[in-house]
Amino acid sequence: MSEIHFEALRADLDQLSVPRGEVRHLRWLVPPLAIGRTASGDFEVFIRGAEIHAVSPLVKRHLQHGEWRPEAGGAQFSANRIVLPSAQHFASVAALIAIELVRSGIATSGGIQKAFSDVEPIIEMAIRRGALSENIVIGLIGELSVLRQLLLLGKSRSNSMLRYLNFWQGWQEGTRDFRIGDHSIEVKTTRSESAIHQFSGLHQLEPMQQPSGAMEHLYIMSFGLAASSVMGETLPSIVNSIVTLLSTAAEGSDLANEFLRRVSLYGCQSGGGYAHQTMLGWAAYGTRYTHTYIPRLYRIEDPAMRLLRRDMLDDTFVQAKGLSFTVHFPDQVSAFNPVPKWESELDRVIKFSDVI
Template sequence: MMTDRANLHHLSHETVAALWAAAAPVELPLPGEPPCTLQIDPTAGTLHLRTAYQLPEPDVGRLRNVDFHAVVDGNDDVAEMVVRVKDGGLQTSYGFLAAIISQLQQGARPMAEAVATAVAQFRDLTMARSPLPIEREIGLLGELLFLEYCIAEFGPQAAVNAWHGPLAEEHDFAIGGVHVEVKSTVSDRRVHVIHGLDQLEPLAGVPLVLLSVQLTRSSPESGRTLPAVIAAVRELAGAQRGSLDVKLAILDWDDLEADLHDTPWAVRSAPLAYAIDEDFPAITSDRLQRAVPHLGQISDVSYRVDLTDRDPTALPLTFQNFTEWSQQ
């Protein structure tokens, strides 16, 4: 259907929603220079802005939900911006294209500049999507599995408050009179990466335990995805959901990227604990201070430790059920 007249800047949100709800494609010619048309296509779930083609082309290659095409319409070269409308995002998508048209017609900006300005205004719609690196995904998954267990054992407030990993503290958890550093791996061997000289440095008078969790790719029937674990922990957190979400955000978790984390994971073997004592192979500031001059001038220390052939220690009594719970 082609309307006789339309002015984008006079379209209310209600009008756009009504046209979308009609479930039929509609094209709206927009007065002004350069001439533009707005196409609403509910069947495809997209909005289209078409106008005269010009160089340089807008750079949208790394943007999510937004595409650019150069097309030929008769004898004319046409630039087409396409926005994919996600759940509940119709008005934001419409506003993004309205901002581009305003820059084109009222600001007399070239296409590339108009798009760049709109991108800055609507960054949440257009920013590039990318999943967490696999190392960070499995690291977060291991911590959340332990947090899920701690909520059941200690309650939501104590458990969420005890999760220090996102806060750049030395250790992941401080709960039950013990500090716990959770390390996850997908390797056949219990090889873990230690970041920095303080990660395995016990605080005076506080026991420190490294909890080794081996994960493996699984099936939907026997494993859980990272988003599924996050959903479960959020439900258990109850009134602590806000504090939990703040910590997830610090770790760069974004629900808009949830579909990119679709791998089901399962615990490969029983988690094992290792007491961080004088016999543990840890590189710490205290140990290096005795051997390395000017240690403060060294930064970004990371190393791998293979615990496969090392005898584990018993988990503290408050956590001993975690091994059995994690493999249910």
């Protein structure tokens, strides 16, 4: 195997067909190492043996140790697995990883962990282009938490659920996360135990004039999310819950498929997006997240909100364009800010906006 060149292995993987059903096609390169392909088209790199350990947090999220089968009815084998997306160029990435593992001595006695550690930087670079970062994952979970609540409100009404789905704008770049008439919501997530959030510009905190001529009513929805091994929700589980809600609507599966399309576009400007139907079983998306504090919905127009304003910069050398900053929102700004119950406030906003 050490004499096989990249192009030869790459051509071999091109011939590795996509199987049907709950099977996978495998190519064993050396006894501890195989490359597989699943029914979803994903490429898998298997390192047989005991659990290995990654240094990179990103690689650690994608590394999964378990029992696997080469095909339906085949004998199980214990191995570490890394999944790469189905896009054809990832055949080249899988080939590169495999060749470097062999060159690093993965087939030698006791060489599995050492070879993996040597090649881990290459694996990290490959994964970075194939999956969402954890920051984007928790951002998406935050937005989907709001969307699910809106859809639950819509389920009790006779209107089209598409209208409620369309409230979510965060899957598109450069817009508010949610627009409900003249009301808008920017969703922020943090892994902190306090509402400490990063802002990419003053525009995220500045109400804007609407096409109707009215001034925008802007809210900040604050979530604190931390990884948990025993409780909370994963990204696939919250996506599944929304698919179930949408599937019960009159529009049925078409609406659910449109939702999944929009989810797949979220954050894809930084790499690959989350394709639910093929990635729901990926180890990288199997992390549970639980709340570090009760979610809060802040009203920006409250006079008690002590925020940076554009006019404050007029007498300084600081330019608003390109400015980024951190805001630490207190637990309580004023008597009714954050709102006592964010779910009830969403219901009030929908009714007030006359969008139903």
